[in-house]
Amino acid sequence: MKTVRRKSPKVGFVSLGCPKALVDSERILTRLRAEGYEVAPTYRAADLVVVNTCGFIDSAVDESLDAIGEALAENGRVIVTGCLGAQPRKILERHPSVLEITGPQRYEEVIASVHAHLPPLHEPFVDLIPAQGVKLTPRHYAYLKISEGCNHHCTFCIIPSMRGRLVSRPIAEVLREAESLARAGVKEILVVSQDTSAYGADLKYAPGEWRGVERRARFRELADALGELGVWIRLHYVYPYPHVDEVIPLMAQGRVLPYLDIPFQHASARLLKLMKRPAAAEDTLERIAAWRRVAPDITLRSTFIVGFPGETDADFEELLDWLREARLDRVGCFEYSPVEGAAANALGEPAVPDEVKRERRERFMRLATELSAERLAAKVGTRIEVLVDRIEDGTAVARSRGDAPEIDGVVRIRGGAKLRVGEFAMVRVTAAGDYDLEALAGA
Numbered sequence: 376m377k378t379v380r381r382k383s384p385k386v387g388f389v390s391l392g393c394p395k396a397l398v399d400s401e402r403i404l405t406r407l408r409a410e411g412y413e414v415a416p417t418y419r420a421a422d423l424v425v426v427n428t429c430g431f432i433d434s435a436v437d438e439s440l441d442a443i444g445e446a447l448a449e450n451g452r453v454i455v456t457g458c459l460g461a462q463p464r465k466i467l468e469r470h471p472s473v474l475e476i477t478g479p480q481r482y483e484e485v486i487a488s489v490h491a492h493l494p495p496l497h498e499p500f501v502d503l504i505p506a507q508g509v510k511l512t513p514r515h516y517a518y519l520k521i522s523e524g525c526n527h528h529c530t531f532c533i534i535p536s537m538r539g540r541l542v543s544r545p546i547a548e549v550l551r552e553a554e555s556l557a558r559a560g561v562k563e564i565l566v567v568s569q570d571t572s573a574y575g576a577d578l579k580y581a582p583g584e585w586r587g588v589e590r591r592a593r594f595r596e597l598a599d600a601l602g603e604l605g606v607w608i609r610l611h612y613v614y615p616y617p618h619v620d621e622v623i624p625l626m627a628q629g630r631v632l633p634y635l636d637i638p639f640q641h642a643s644a645r646l647l648k649l650m651k652r653p654a655a656a657e658d659t660l661e662r663i664a665a666w667r668r669v670a671p672d673i674t675l676r677s678t679f680i681v682g683f684p685g686e687t688d689a690d691f692e693e694l695l696d697w698l699r700e701a702r703l704d705r706v707g708c709f710e711y712s713p714v715e716g717a718a719a720n721a722l723g724e725p726a727v728p729d730e731v732k733r734e735r736r737e738r739f740m741r742l743a744t745e746l747s748a749e750r751l752a753a754k755v756g757t758r759i760e761v762l763v764d765r766i767e768d769g770t771a772v773a774r775s776r777g778d779a780p781e782i783d784g785v786v787r788i789r790g791g792a793k794l795r796v797g798e799f800a801m802v803r804v805t806a807a808g809d810y811d812l813e814a815l816a817g818a
């Protein structure tokens with residue numbers, strides 16, 4: 376009997392926004408691939424395009440609307456999902472011809488929309504799915520999303536209204552996914568969520584079994600179990616709750632990377648209260664000092680907002696003093712921008728003029744860059760472990776334990792052309808810049 380081969384339907388995919396949105400995109404693509412769809416590399420080659428949007432701040436909304444416009448111009452058949460999908464009016468005002476709009480984490484609805492506008496083949500080639508799912512990130516690192524939503528009410532943020540309250544994934548499910556990633560060759564797992572340290576609170580820390588042992592859905596136990604996989608485990612979006620201290624010894628033991636991504640946002644107690652930040656009352660300088668006593672090589676990354684309504688010169692100076700003492704390794708800084716629907720707009724505090732915001736951001740980043748350069752200079756002459764990301768003109772471009780992909784620095788390795796992408800290597804640091812290191816292979 377002759378086999379009739381039909382053409383697979385082809386979906387184009389545009390993924391915008393944070394690593395959490397990237398995980399959503401990967402999930403949707405994994406499912407579509409499982410059903411026999413192909414992922415088209417260009418707009419022209421696609422039968423329709425899915426745009427996964429971000430709606431966190433105004434510039435992200437603009438970028439998302441532009442991306443939808445581009446996909447419509449180039450392809451014409453567009454389904455919109457993601458955070459901006461929670462505000463369909465905004466999308467339809469600019470782009471009335473989109474086929475369908477779904478909100479964040481509505482995987483089933485996105486898949487149903489794709490089915491409606493581009494039916495799947497009846498016999499999906501399920502065996503074509505790679506063991507680790509479809510990754511948009513390079514094969515040797517992957518994001519692991521452990522929960523959706525958030526129980527906090529930070530006044531500058533509308534994520535809880537878009538993504539809902541905290542919903543943690545069961546611990547056994549998370550660990551099985553991590554294990555299959557490691558088995559499929561992933562060398563670094565980046566744990567993401569809106570609030571990683573709150574993991575399991577909504578499940579009342581329900582236990583689950585993995586590798587024959589009962590584990591509870593709790594931040595420390597999750598980190599400990601992930602540490603068994605023998606790959607780099609990097610923790611993102613952690614808040615300075617007291618129980619976070621329990622994870623630092625795991626970093627000192629090498630079970631998880633000595634790296635904490637902890638968005639402090641400000642240092643002035645008055646501002647933190649206006650922002651309604653989680654764990655705002657903690658003495659963060661004391662906590663940081665204690666963490667460094669337990670894990671001296673810990674890398675601390677954080678983000679900050681300057682120009683929040685009501686921020687005075689004194690608040691800002693307090694923030695600079697705090698940073699001088701905290702000596703964080705990696706720092707990002709945003710000028711406050713009012714997001715439609717955020718409670719901060721109704722605090723009744725005076726807005727900070729744009730030029731003041733800009734000047735504060737520049738001063739803050741000058742100091743942050745000096746601190747970064749000082750901390751990196753101290754590594755010159757040491758041997759460090761790196762993970763190779765790519766080879767560029769005979770130079771291996773890698774990351775140290777202190778560098779998360781895309782947001783932190785890199786290590787450029789001379790004589791590293793023989794190294795392979797996704798390989799761990801020991802190198803000697805020969806020079807340091809503001810954010811990046813140079814090193815010599817095999818030294």
Ligand code: SF4
Nearest residue numbers: 525527529532534569
């Ligand atoms: S912790 Fe605050 S900033 Fe983060 S998602 Fe929740 S409400 Fe938004």
